[in-house]
Amino acid sequence: xxxxxxxxxxxxxxxxxxxxxxxxxxxxxxxxxxxxxxxxxxxxxxxxxxxxxxxxxxxxxxxxxxxxxxxxxxxxxxxxxxxxxxxxxxxxxxxxxxxxxxxxxxxxxxxxxxxxxxxxxxxxxxxxxxxxxxxxxxxxxxxxxxxxxxxxxxxxxxxxxxxxxxxxxxxxxxxxxxxxxxxxxxxxxxxxxxxxxxx
Amino acid sequence: xxxxxxxxxxxxxxxxxxxxxxxxxxxxxxxxxxxxxxxxxxxxxxxxxxxxxxxxxxxxxxxxxxxxxxxxxxxxxxxxxxxxxxxxxxxxxxxxxxxxxxxxxxxxxxxxxxxxxxxxxxxxxxxxxxxxxxxxxxxxxxxxxxxxxxxxxxxxxxxxxxxxxxxxxxxxxxxxxxxxxxxxxxxxxxxxxxxxxxx
DNA sequence: TAAATATGGTACACTCTGTATCATAAAATA
DNA sequence: TATTTTATGATACAGAGTGTACCATATTTA
Numbered sequence: 298x299x300x301x302x303x304x305x306x307x308x309x310x311x312x313x314x315x316x317x318x319x320x321x322x323x324x325x326x327x328x329x330x331x332x333x334x335x336x337x338x339x340x341x342x343x344x345x346x347x348x349x350x351x352x353x354x355x356x357x358x359x360x361x362x363x364x365x366x367x368x369x370x371x372x373x374x375x376x377x378x379x380x381x382x383x384x385x386x387x388x389x390x391x392x393x394x395x396x397x398x399x400x401x402x403x404x405x406x407x408x409x410x411x412x413x414x415x416x417x418x419x420x421x422x423x424x425x426x427x428x429x430x431x432x433x434x435x436x437x438x439x440x441x442x443x444x445x446x447x448x449x450x451x452x453x454x455x456x457x458x459x460x461x462x463x464x465x466x467x468x469x470x471x472x473x474x475x476x477x478x479x480x481x482x483x484x485x486x487x488x489x490x491x492x493x494x495x496x
Numbered sequence: 497x498x499x500x501x502x503x504x505x506x507x508x509x510x511x512x513x514x515x516x517x518x519x520x521x522x523x524x525x526x527x528x529x530x531x532x533x534x535x536x537x538x539x540x541x542x543x544x545x546x547x548x549x550x551x552x553x554x555x556x557x558x559x560x561x562x563x564x565x566x567x568x569x570x571x572x573x574x575x576x577x578x579x580x581x582x583x584x585x586x587x588x589x590x591x592x593x594x595x596x597x598x599x600x601x602x603x604x605x606x607x608x609x610x611x612x613x614x615x616x617x618x619x620x621x622x623x624x625x626x627x628x629x630x631x632x633x634x635x636x637x638x639x640x641x642x643x644x645x646x647x648x649x650x651x652x653x654x655x656x657x658x659x660x661x662x663x664x665x666x667x668x669x670x671x672x673x674x675x676x677x678x679x680x681x682x683x684x685x686x687x688x689x690x691x692x693x694x695x
Numbered sequence: 696t697a698a699a700t701a702t703g704g705t706a707c708a709c710t711c712t713g714t715a716t717c718a719t720a721a722a723a724t725a
Numbered sequence: 726t727a728t729t730t731t732a733t734g735a736t737a738c739a740g741a742g743t744g745t746a747c748c749a750t751a752t753t754t755a
């Protein structure tokens with residue numbers, strides 16, 4: 298049985314095309330890029346490009362897949378509902394994004410970003426939901442676990458995305474701590490309303 | 497002094513171009529639309545199009561401005577921190593989006609949606625922040641009011657956007673109530689952790 | 696009514712896309 | 726290693742879409 302995807306030349310070509318696109322996105326933004334630009338940067342030909350990808354958008358999707366996998370790899374050890382740890386586990390995410398600030402700003406402002414954001418969101422919901430189900434007795438929950446998870450996930454993601462646009466406003470450590478605190482009964486306390494300690 | 501923007505023909509042309517784009521977005525999606533499509537739908541000519549807009553993206557921006565203004569008009573009477581009202585004021589927003597579901601799904605999945613989402617987010621942060629400053633003594637707040645506002649805004653917006661993708665999962669009334677509840681000390685309670693009543 | 700100006704039709708150069716063909720280079724396989 | 730298989734590169738081409746120039750016509754403004 299032949300598996301053409303494992304041909305060395307194929308892997309090499311696709312990787313250099315992906316790298317070329319990422320590099321160009323950082324240089325001039327997704328919209329301004331042509332297929333010719335990509336193959337010039339990747340040092341290959343237009344014909345070869347079209348043998349691998351239908352168009353620029355399909356290559357972007359492939360890139361986003363790789364970036365997404367990398368992001369998930371950095372998320373997976375990162376609990377969002379462990380609200381007693383200090384520093385909060387989500388700090389790992391903030392530090393990782395800070396290290397790759399240019400890349401993620403470019404990616405999350407590119408044309409495909411709506412899809413990436415949704416994938417990240419849905420992944421976060423999935424992770425949070427699994428954590429909650431493991432840690433809390435489901436039958437006692439007055440609100441569907443899906444919605445509680447969603448709320449935590451979008452709040453955390455929204456804070457992260459805002460921070461990517463405003464990375465100098467607060468440190469990663471501070472953002473992680475605040476975001477994490479506010480997620481767990483913290484909004485009222487954040488506004489200075491006194492709440493008794495948890496039971 | 498002449499203000500060419502007030503020429504009847506100009507207003508008519510620009511309006512019909514905007515309507516044409518919106519209509520086409522709903523029909524076939526933003527990406528597949530050409531300038532020719534737009535002017536056919538608007539019953540005008542390509543030359544005229546380019547006299548008003550640099551390209552398709554600029555027209556989209558103009559459309560989004562109009563849609564954004566309309567959205568803001570429906571948001572303004574809608575407090576996000578009034579956490580005692582029942583039904584919560586944010587229900588107005590859910591109902592409005594439900595009435596214009598196709599439009600907002602198309603808009604928020606289109607190419608320019610990242611910018612719109614950010615504008616909506618920043619507007620929400622601004623509104624929430626103003627409300628908090630009016631209602632709470634600032635000097636007693638242990639967390640910057642900007643971050644508290646941001647957290648509430650992105651959580652609310654995130655729930656709304658998810659719901660646009662999953663409009664049949666829960667009713668507008670239920671989403672509004674849950675989202676609102678979770679925002680205010682509700683995450684822990686939502687998970688079934690007993691919290692004493694507020695002071 | 697007269698002046699100003701927006702529109703519509705046609706035409707054109709230009710960029711980019713997506714595909715076909717074929718010789719060549721590189722990798723897989725026996 | 727020898728042979729087969731397959732990916733690549735160079736060139737060429739048709740087609741779609743873009744953005745602009747020109748000028749006659751229609752509409753608005755003053």
